[in-house]
Amino acid sequence: MPAAFTPPARSRRQFLTLLGISAAAVSCGTATATNGSSGSSGKQITALKYQGNVGAVTLPELAADLGHLGNVTLEWVGNTISGPQDIQTAATGQTHFGSAFNGAVIKLAAGKAPIKAVVSSYGSDQHSYGGYFVLEDSPIRSARDLIGKKVGMNTLGAHYQALLDVYLSRNGLSKADAAKVEALVVPPVNTEQSLRQKQIEVGVLTGVLRDKALAAGGLRPLFTDVELLGPFSAGTYVMTERFIKENPDTVRAFATGVAKAIEWSRTTPREEVVARMTDIVKKRGRNEDTATLQYWHSYGVAETGGRISDKEFQLWLDWLGERGEIKQGQLKAADLYTNEFNGYGKG
Structure with missing residues (x-):
């Protein structure tokens, strides 16, 4: 082997x-x-x-x-x-x-x-998608609410940062305001924990890690990539x-x-x-x-x-x-x- x-x-x-x-x-x-x-x-x-x-x-x-x-x-x-x-x-x-x-x-x-x-x-489709999740009681409800907030994802300059930028742009944020949204690298296996411990305000979850996190309750999607692009x-x-x-x-x-x-x-x-x-x-x-x-x-x-x-x-x-x-x-x-x-x- x-x-x-x-x-x-x-x-x-x-x-x-x-x-x-x-x-x-x-x-x-x-x-x-x-x-x-x-x-x-x-x-x-x-x-x-x-x-x-x-x-x-x-x-x-x-x-x-x-x-x-x-x-x-x-x-x-x-x-x-x-x-x-x-x-x-x-x-x-x-x-x-x-x-x-x-x-x-x-x-x-x-x-x-x-x-x-x-x-x-x-x-991405209705079964396999990436979601940008917040705590259920989070005050974040819109793109503008993300200004000054931390968004955890698997890597920078790739798929999930691109989708975040598209979401911010389509929801009317200027480049200056979008730049105030802080994208951070968080290993996928640690994203749920980081979100629940409020080390980040938004976390990208996919696949089994998403399903397990949702089964535990207390989270809601701000948006998903398939909602954004179809x-x-x-x-x-x-x-x-x-x-x-x-x-x-x-x-x-x-x-x-x-x-x-x-x-x-x-x-x-x-x-x-x-x-x-x-x-x-x-x-x-x-x-x-x-x-x-x-x-x-x-x-x-x-x-x-x-x-x-x-x-x-x-x-x-x-x-x-x-x-x-x-x-x-x-x-x-x-x-x-x-x-x-x-x-x-x-x-």
Whole structure:
């Protein structure tokens, strides 16, 4: 069994620097160079290195177990610590694909990393969503009430800070007032406790941690991401443009297989999906707790088969441009993704 991939801890400054990785740094990836011949010599790579998530089943893992990847196999190299870190390893060739919030994909692409999204990986719907919760007796009832307050989330400069900014903007706060809302990094496992002990006034809760916190009572949502934007696909699987060019059949098998897994997960009874995931986790033998799988409801992907559209990137292109993290007009949404290799629902 391969050893778990454990990247060194980094400060936010160092982390954002990594998102500005240069094209030169990703021009030759180790995974591509060491895992079979490229398409240019007639033989395509079919064993894909990737990172997983502890106690969870990713869409490619589900696709593989369902037999939807054809002759493509997966080679686990460890578990990721975050979405941006996951796509960084794909960009540098340590893995063949990675998944992250689309805003993080944009930032990596803006740093000249030659990557492209090939299929959606997660999103928000009525079952799987991120909520911004306050104590039940909190005086916070509106966006303006957040001025001067602390909002805890898993990381800064990513999905949940972006949604907070969108919420503040749509509810009429000026940039000056929005800047007075303090976003703080709070580990998800500590968010509920920090909120109840009033170390923060608002906490972002998702998945099993959200369900457990709500079951304990005393909390109410200020807003949720799905209320704010409607059902939407929030993240994508990306690969390098070089890998896509040299291994088109593999990419097609991967994207279409993931698409089929998305549709299987939403058309199959939830109990059957959870049972299948539990079996997958047990079979891989990584000594993981399967308890959290009982709280799984959906992957949240909005579009049929995870097919990508401009709107899934344009919102975050505008947000990053307004924040000055990328140049306005530097990137076009259509240049960040391709549906060419996703055969599910094509046309």
